[in-house]
Amino acid sequence: MFKHAKYHLPKFEPPQIIGLYPRARLFSQLDNLSNKRVLWVSAPAGSGKTSLIASYLSEKNKNIIWYQIDVGDGDIASFFHHMALCIKNSSPKKRGMLPDFTSEYLAGLPAFSVNYFRELFKKIEPGSVLVLDNYQDAGANTSLHEVMQYATNEIPNNIQLV
Template sequence: MSRYDTTLTKLTPPRLEGVYERRRLYNELDRLKRSPITWVAAPAGSGKTTLVASYLAARKLPCVWYRIDSGDDDPASFFHHLALAVKKRQPRTRRPLPSLRPEHAGDLVAFARNFFREVGRRLQAPYVLVFDDLQEVSEKRPLNELLCAGLTELAACIRVVLVSRAEPPRAFARLRANRSLACLDGCKLKLHEQESRAVARSLGVHKSRLPHVSQLHRQVEGWMAGLILLL
């Protein structure tokens, strides 16, 4: 895969063809928007990424999508690619976002605050900023602290959704304490039995097999990926 293709993948939401609309969870996400930052945490295969992308599509909300990977442990790479993501949505803005330079190394938190403050000037509600795959950030690396500092600057401007297989790390404790960050618990992403049946119907399973789907639902305990694999 070329560098261009890799960058495009980082900055593009997933395709949504034939996706089951999880309206129960859409309502949960609506409720959580009282806090400016939403953290969606659930195990792999729970449908977190698809849930957030389909929610934004259903609510017709424009977004900047950013998928975290191991390269983002380097702050320079992270801010460079995030600037590209914002530019992709606001191509007519001539003034570039701040670039991380060697002289900023002594105070990366101050740079992060300034960078996200500038992002907030470019992206206003109803825009949503999504960071996917946050479990790829090592807790010992500075990105969590930089994100916390930066997102504090965005709280009054736009909604932010963070998607991870893990609960928020300690760096986000203050945001949780002051109710700037609300969590959608992984247990809520488990399918209800009627939802498992609806998923099966959306995948073309004949109604005569629906009793079997109920059995599979109990077997996988509402795990989306497990259900789809067994259908």
């Protein structure tokens, strides 16, 4: 189920899924992977990856936290800032803010990333799915790739990252 966002940014909005053809075979394959902490969906552009994930998660009535990656997320400070807003939208009752990424953390990006994602995952309801849609749009030469390596190590067993 998609929750209504406090911050109405396109980055936090899943696509409209009305009228999509149900993809039973692919849904079955996703069911078999539902116990995995990380799920990577790869296919050519325009093949329906986003629609597949949105329709599947909606059908399963999961708590979905949708984050649309774009070129701006290549700036790691922007990524951390917008991710904090996204999590605040999805978990408004969870107290406390995620730490702000400032320039003094550049030298300690690994430690900051580990601590950031430990706190982030505490704020997400168990059983939720965090979708990072269009990850490739961040670009090839960005520290987001390094950050996500640390993030995936911090995902608890009761949350899935897609």
